[in-house]
Amino acid sequence: MVIDCHGHYTTTPPEHDAFRTAQLAGETPPPAAISDDAIRESIETNQLRLLRERGGDLMIFSPRASGMGHHVTDPAVARAWARACNDLVHRVTGLYPQHFAGACQLPQTPDGSQDDSIAELRRCVTELGFVGCNLNPDPSGGYWTSKPMTDPYWYPLYEAMVELDVPGMIHVSSSGNPNFHALGAHYLNADTSVFMQLIEGDLFARFPTLRFVIPHGGGAVPYHWGRYRGLADRLRRPQLNEHVMRNVFFDTCVYHQAGIDLLLQVIDADNILFASEMLGAVRGVDPETGFHWDDTKRYVDHAALSEADRRKILELNARRVYPRLA
């Protein structure tokens, strides 16, 4: 079985966008009326088709990351938008329970209370059967005004994640800062920055069972693995494999063979989860290979891996990190 731990509902029917547009115009619209057929159409022609074509079985599915819009400061807007997005993902998991499991969007706001996020997480996990959440380390959307992820500001949410036994995927949303292109800079910067925050801090001493998935292949981290090992040493922090890497996992959203090969070479197979991010940042065909850039299973299949490690990466690690998949 092949589990893709990182997919987004980027192909929602247009009524969902209209809801958001109305909301941002100051209205309090009712949830968009979307038929099961419209959802089926949006999924079967996109994520489910590609999942099948590429040999995937199950995708951990969350709302569109760039649409989370946590920079909008009104908590009521954040609550209603997260609920609408998560309910739509739940419709998908209800229609295709064999192929999609939910990961929720949290109603974060810049420096806002964690209470709303905790309530929505509880609702999604206990009522909708979701198995994880996306956690935005920069709700400001490119201005990085919040506290590092090791700060007590985040602890109440971590307590709920631990209690519910769900991991968080570290995932920013859109960037309002013109210095940071969302897909080409902001996402990767966030992955890299949070990893370094975790080296500096000691978060997992306090939360030994808390688990983070750092997507996009861990940002810049595996490429600079020597730098991070050396920095941990210089800062008198524990070795990475005895510290951060007990609780942190990287996905395989790296869109070329050489990148995947590096990831698999330097990071322990126990810390890598298969993922494609589709339909995500990069959707076309690489003219050099004739295959889609985000067909990451192809790269993993071509990598030099033992069968035991391949099985961990494609399925078993996801089951360990997301135990509610069972």
Place this chain on the structure above:
Amino acid sequence: MVIDCHGHYTTTPPEHDAFRTAQLAGETPPPAAISDDAIRESIETNQLRLLRERGGDLMIFSPRASGMGHHVTDPAVARAWARACNDLVHRVTGLYPQHFAGACQLPQTPDGSQDDSIAELRRCVTELGFVGCNLNPDPSGGYWTSKPMTDPYWYPLYEAMVELDVPGMIHVSSSGNPNFHALGAHYLNADTSVFMQLIEGDLFARFPTLRFVIPHGGGAVPYHWGRYRGLADRLRRPQLNEHVMRNVFFDTCVYHQAGIDLLLQVIDADNILFASEMLGAVRGVDPETGFHWDDTKRYVDHAALSEADRRKILELNARRVYPRLA
């Protein structure tokens, strides 16, 4: 001959730090009185010793990057500090002209006028014989309040760089934002972000001979080379090799063999410049190899490279990018 294009004077005599301390306390101190012997001692026991031990010949040498302190908003302070730092580097290049060539710190301030930077660049190149400059894309120090590097805000400086025929190394300074560790996040994020800005923009159509070195192995870029190729395609930008990579170069400050191997595999040899960043971010010995993490020549020596490509990376590209080395 082996040219290391990225070294910093991180071992300045303590009088130099005292100058800065006095300056930040509101004084206008005279330049620190530092003897030639003190400079020799600081260089011969550190950068020059390591350069010799590791088989390097010439280092392009600039002031300590994390000390540039461009977030200090007073232009007079920035001018005096840049001048003091550059004059000290000039002392080194005067004592060891065979081994060190200067790259200057610019007196940038957040959103400040480019006039001071242009004047100091001219002074360093025409009077001190410097061959390049460090250019900080985020003078705010982790808050990213300035315009992207493709914005006309930067054009006057680019005009001077083109006229003087010197490249700029994209290099931020310290981070005041607790989300970004300087060495483990801010530096790499800046490298990554500027590369993406250059994809989005069309800067080199206006400045066809402007050259940037993106250090630290290009940040996250080579590891995500497929992502960038795919994003260029999705954003209907030119292919990278026909656009950004005509004017952008990555250095080899990547501190493990697998990272260097990836860099050399995916990036054209014409776009890679040998560098160590020493004495920089990571100074210890990798217990897995028994060698210093930042002994990057060792990785390049062990990589599968043709002799022609090796010579480009170790010397010829640096001569092309920094023509004033001649």
